[in-house]
Every structure is written in C-alpha cells, then in structure tokens.
Amino acid sequence: MEAEIIAVAGVDVPVMGDENEKGIKRKEVKRPLDNTRVGKAPGMDGVRADVKGRGRSTISSLVLIPSSTGCNALHITDLDVPKVIQNGSRSSVILDCIYSYEPHDQGSLVVKWFWNHEPEAVYQWIPGKKPEAIGILRGRLNLEYSASKDKYSQHRALEILYPTTELTGFYTCSVSSFHDEEFESKRMIVYAPATRVNVSYHKTTPSTVNVTCDAHGMYPKPLLRLYEGATKQSRSLVKEAHEEVIEAEDGFSVYLQAQMEDRVLKQQETIFECVLSILETEYQVRRNIIYFKRDEKNYNEFLLMMLMIIFTNAPDSHEGKE
Structure with missing residues (x-):
C-alpha cells in the first residue's frame, strides 16, 4: 500500500503507534473542508510536525499514513574505486559498486556508471541482459567480469583493462529501480611519472x-x-x-x-x-x-692574476727574427 499525505484541519493526532491516556489508539483523521489531497510519498519525507510533549504530537498541517513497503531499501553499501594507479603498471583494475536491494526492486533494477559527471553513462547493465560499455570505456572493459553470483548484482562492477592516463576522473555508480535510486562518486587518478x-x-x-x-x-x-x-x-x-x-x-x-x-x-x-x-x-x-x-674582491684579483700570467707567458712577436 502506498503512503499518502493528507491535509488535517488542526486535529490533535498522536505519534504513529502511540496511545492516548486511556490506552486507546486514535485512528480517526479529519480531512480539511475542501477535502484536498496534498500528495503521495513512499516514506516519511516532507512531513511537517510540531512535536509538543512526550509521546504525542500536534500535527498542524500534514499527517502521513505510512506505507507497508518501507523506505530507501535500495542502498549502495560500498563504492570501491582505486585512488591512485601508475600508468602502465597493471593489466586491469576493478571498480566495484556494492549495493543491497529488496525483492520489489528486482524487476526494474538498472546499474549505470558515469565518468567525470557527464550526463551520458559509460556503462549500463540490466539484470537478464548483457552489460554495455559506452563512450570512453568502449573497448576498455572486460564485459564478462562477474563481481557476484547473485544474478541481480552479477555485473555491477567495472574491470578496466590496461588503465591509462586518459581514464583519470570521477566515477559515479548509479543503482535504480522503479521504487528508489542511489548514486555515489569517487575519483581515480592514473598518473604518469616524469621521464x-x-x-x-x-x-x-x-x-x-x-x-x-x-x-x-x-x-x-x-x-x-x-x-x-x-x-x-x-x-x-x-x-x-x-x-x-x-x-x-x-x-x-x-x-x-x-x-x-x-x-x-x-x-x-x-x-x-x-x-x-x-x-x-x-x-x-x-x-x-x-x-x-x-x-x-677575490674573484677580481684572481682574474687580474690570470691576465698577467697570460701576457707574461705570451711569445714575443719578434722572437726568432734576425
């Protein structure tokens, strides 16, 4: 069931799951006179509440009827990107995007990688289909690399072959489904030492x-x-x-x-x-x-002495003439 946010006209409503003084849970929520539906949300985001006292809250404008599906179930738990690599020193390098998901994410899961914050992805994988390398990574990946035996995270990672300096930049992993989306970025430097x-x-x-x-x-x-x-x-x-x-x-x-x-x-x-x-x-x-x-001073004296030696040892221009 999807959560919905509805407007409430000054009704004193307890916090969800809380009880009033007699132990009876209050379930009634009065709609405003115009019966306006404010919006829908999968979780608690957007709820404004002025909490007064302990265990009770007076919700002045909005109240949320919670969903049973939970929130933010799709989550990147770790992004493993090498920070520094010397140019020509490795035959391949792994950039891994580890994430968790819920069963309802499986049918719409998409994994993408972006480079240097460009709008177009350089890698895309949809479970059940072959991964694709695009743009700067075309021809630079081992598309057969498997990071997991789980069919919904099998091709989440990049294996870049013979990384070179032009691949320096920020790498962003994006994991999305119809229910949620998460992304995270890290920089990789491929440096070349001085010749x-x-x-x-x-x-x-x-x-x-x-x-x-x-x-x-x-x-x-x-x-x-x-x-x-x-x-x-x-x-x-x-x-x-x-x-x-x-x-x-x-x-x-x-x-x-x-x-x-x-x-x-x-x-x-x-x-x-x-x-x-x-x-x-x-x-x-x-x-x-x-x-x-x-x-x-000593340098000038040295130059003067050298000049004297040169002129003293110079051959006489009349020497050898009769």
Whole structure:
C-alpha cells in the first residue's frame, strides 16, 4: 500500500503507534473542508510536525499514513574505486559498486556508471541482459567480469583493462529501480611519472645566478617547486621562481627558473633543490645542486692574476727574427 499525505484541519493526532491516556489508539483523521489531497510519498519525507510533549504530537498541517513497503531499501553499501594507479603498471583494475536491494526492486533494477559527471553513462547493465560499455570505456572493459553470483548484482562492477592516463576522473555508480535510486562518486587518478627531471644554474652577471628546474612527461599536471637550503628545517621556498607549463601528447613539461643575487644568499655554499610532485598521490622526485657564491674582491684579483700570467707567458712577436 502506498503512503499518502493528507491535509488535517488542526486535529490533535498522536505519534504513529502511540496511545492516548486511556490506552486507546486514535485512528480517526479529519480531512480539511475542501477535502484536498496534498500528495503521495513512499516514506516519511516532507512531513511537517510540531512535536509538543512526550509521546504525542500536534500535527498542524500534514499527517502521513505510512506505507507497508518501507523506505530507501535500495542502498549502495560500498563504492570501491582505486585512488591512485601508475600508468602502465597493471593489466586491469576493478571498480566495484556494492549495493543491497529488496525483492520489489528486482524487476526494474538498472546499474549505470558515469565518468567525470557527464550526463551520458559509460556503462549500463540490466539484470537478464548483457552489460554495455559506452563512450570512453568502449573497448576498455572486460564485459564478462562477474563481481557476484547473485544474478541481480552479477555485473555491477567495472574491470578496466590496461588503465591509462586518459581514464583519470570521477566515477559515479548509479543503482535504480522503479521504487528508489542511489548514486555515489569517487575519483581515480592514473598518473604518469616524469621521464626526466633536471636542475642547473648559470651566472647571468658576476653578482647574480639563474637557477633552472625542468621536468617532462608527467600526467596529470604536476607541481614543481624550487627551494633554497640543505634541510627541511633550514630551507625556504624561492617565491621569485617563474613557472611555465606546456601540455603535449606525451604529458606535461614544466619549467621553473629564478634569478637571484649573491648578496641575498645566506651561505657561501647554497644548495638549491627542485621538488616535483603530483597532487593526491605519493609520487615525488627531488633533484639538487650546490652553488658556490664567489667573493667579488677575490674573484677580481684572481682574474687580474690570470691576465698577467697570460701576457707574461705570451711569445714575443719578434722572437726568432734576425
């Protein structure tokens, strides 16, 4: 029997199953004068009640006559989606959508998967029929995979073959019947590590240095940072670094460079460290280089001495002539 909500004209009605002071259950519900039916509902949603006292409630506007079928029987109990996978590291991966249902759901049960919140499903299975892969998952699934022996949840899961970076995104499982619908989403990242990471420096003037970090071949877009200092306690982020990001078919390339004056460097020997990471993963690569800050006075004296040595040892242009 379906529950129905009807309007009540200021009638004092006890909570369902409650009794009045004499132990007699009150069953009468008076309709409003216009006999207006407000609506129907499979459960308790939408009921407005001002509860007064214990065990009794004065329902000022709406009262629900309950259904015997219960509510929210169709329920996703667990959505198992791998959080992080390295590109090319696995032959397949399972995304499972575990749910419970009632007998009255069986005849109209439909399982769908969506990718990146797009309106069109990328997978659909109706018990008794073959599962279908659509869109980005067409040709990427093992459609024979069985997650359960139960014929009403047998093909609820996705077995993605050789997952690659383009399959990164949010996966939403939707389970529905004529009586109810539930959905849940989780993100899966398929990342590609860097093919190379470099750090270098060169002098732009006698008193300045240009430090460069570059990394190539990653996916998704990585985070590249430049630090000055030898340890986590002493190092500081070089905020002056300028970043350039280029996306290509083989992944992202990131370039980071900073020009610094020798006088602002704290130590005579400075360690510069480039740290490459991919957000929401544990992937991280570090590269460092040591820069020796030179003393300008000693450096100038050194250059002068070298010039004197060169000119002193230079052959006489008249030597060997008679």
